[in-house]
Amino acid sequence: MSATHQPAPERRRSGIDAWLDERLHTGKAFDFVLNHPVPLHVHPLDYLGEVTLFVFISQFVTGMLLAMQYHPVAETRYFYCGTAALAAKHYCPAVGTVAPSEAWQSIQVIMSSTFGSLIRSMHFWGNYFMVVLVVMHMLRNFFTGAYKYPRELTWLSGVLLLAMTLGFAFTGYLLPWDQKAYWATQVGIQIADTIPIIGTPLADLIRGGPLLTGATLGRFFAIHMLLLPALTAGLIGLHVLLVNIQGLSAADGLVVLEEGGAPLQQIPNVPEAAIPPPERPGRRVPAAGSGTISASAAQRGADDRGGA
Numbered sequence: 001m002s003a004t005h006q007p008a009p010e011r012r013r014s015g016i017d018a019w020l021d022e023r024l025h026t027g028k029a030f031d032f033v034l035n036h037p038v039p040l041h042v043h044p045l046d047y048l049g050e051v052t053l054f055v056f057i058s059q060f061v062t063g064m065l066l067a068m069q070y071h072p073v074a075e076t077r078y079f080y081c082g083t084a085a086l087a088a089k090h091y092c093p094a095v096g097t098v099a100p101s102e103a104w105q106s107i108q109v110i111m112s113s114t115f116g117s118l119i120r121s122m123h124f125w126g127n128y129f130m131v132v133l134v135v136m137h138m139l140r141n142f143f144t145g146a147y148k149y150p151r152e153l154t155w156l157s158g159v160l161l162l163a164m165t166l167g168f169a170f171t172g173y174l175l176p177w178d179q180k181a182y183w184a185t186q187v188g189i190q191i192a193d194t195i196p197i198i199g200t201p202l203a204d205l206i207r208g209g210p211l212l213t214g215a216t217l218g219r220f221f222a223i224h225m226l227l228l229p230a231l232t233a234g235l236i237g238l239h240v241l242l243v244n245i246q247g248l249s250a251a252d253g254l255v256v257l258e259e260g261g262a263p264l265q266q267i268p269n270v271p272e273a274a275i276p277p278p279e280r281p282g283r284r285v286p287a288a289g290s291g292t293i294s295a296s297a298a299q300r301g302a303d304d305r306g307g308a
């Protein structure tokens with residue numbers, strides 16, 4: 001942890017915060033998450049991680065809604081009720097399949113209602129936003145050197161999150177089970193197949209066999225809906241925990257004043273960083289030189305304003 005990070009002042013508890021703390025002793029945990037110091041001045045690009053998190057949550061919610069209507073079945077079976085007696089017993093054996101698939105049809109059903117098309121479009125475009133945002137967040141961390149000591153593990157967990165995001169995009173692309181989805185996935189898996197030695201077993205594992213069939217669709221659905229969300233949610237938890245422990249790299253070296261006052265270049269994460277109170281003295285004092293201020297300068301600024 002950087003030596004420059006100071007503990008934020010004790011948090012005043014009220015409302016639900018106080019109510020929960022009395023019963024469940026949640027105060028320390030809340031303080032850890034909400035009351036850690038963040039720098040007074042941050043660049044908008046410093047928030048790209050939060051924006052990515054927001055899109056991930058939106059993908060999570062819209063994905064759950066879509067799963068209630070989507071059928072991961074690569075064929076549509078038809079049944080033959082040979083005699084009235086069999087039909088009466090509800091015994092109508094499947095005798096064949098017809099196109100289009102249940103998967104494709106279920107997407108058409110979703111898109112045929114206003115709400116369904118809104119949710120599906122949010123999920124569809126959210127996927128592209130997510131990929132772009134993750135890459136932008138990674139580039140920002142690379143160019144500002146945020147990956148360096150002591151944040152190597154944050155970076156490594158981020159690399160895994162990038163892989164997860166691409167995994168979501170790849171497995172989700174097949175789910176509509178149309179020609180574009182089928183052949184794009186075929187190409188993607190063929191590329192994996194070209195890796196020496198492990199390529200073919202890996203391609204078979206991804207496909208669930210030597211051919212891209214309904215088994216592949218079921219497998220992709222399970223990976224997209226169960227495996228990746230569980231892994232990604234856990235990894236995001238770890239990633240954000242690491243950020244909380246170490247503080248934002250933008251806060252490194254900002255805190256100077258310690259002459260008996262709280263550090264004015266850092267403010268608690270929530271709610272002050274989100275909704276800065278106008279009366280907080282540190283905000284109106286111009287930062288000197290390197291962007292750091294001293295307690296005496298801050299006090300002088302406050303005195304000047306008080307006298308004016």
Ligand code: HEM
Nearest residue numbers: 046047048049050052053138141146158159161162248249
């Ligand atoms: C699902 C994808 C991701 C989510 C939801 C996510 C979320 C976050 C959040 C909320 C923060 C704290 C604030 C901020 O810097 O915006 C953060 C910081 C960070 N992330 Fe990510 N992240 C993701 C992917 C990545 C990737 C791909 C990398 C790099 C390979 C990465 C590396 C880092 C680093 C090094 C920090 C610390 C930044 C600092 O201290 O200034 N993250 N991330």
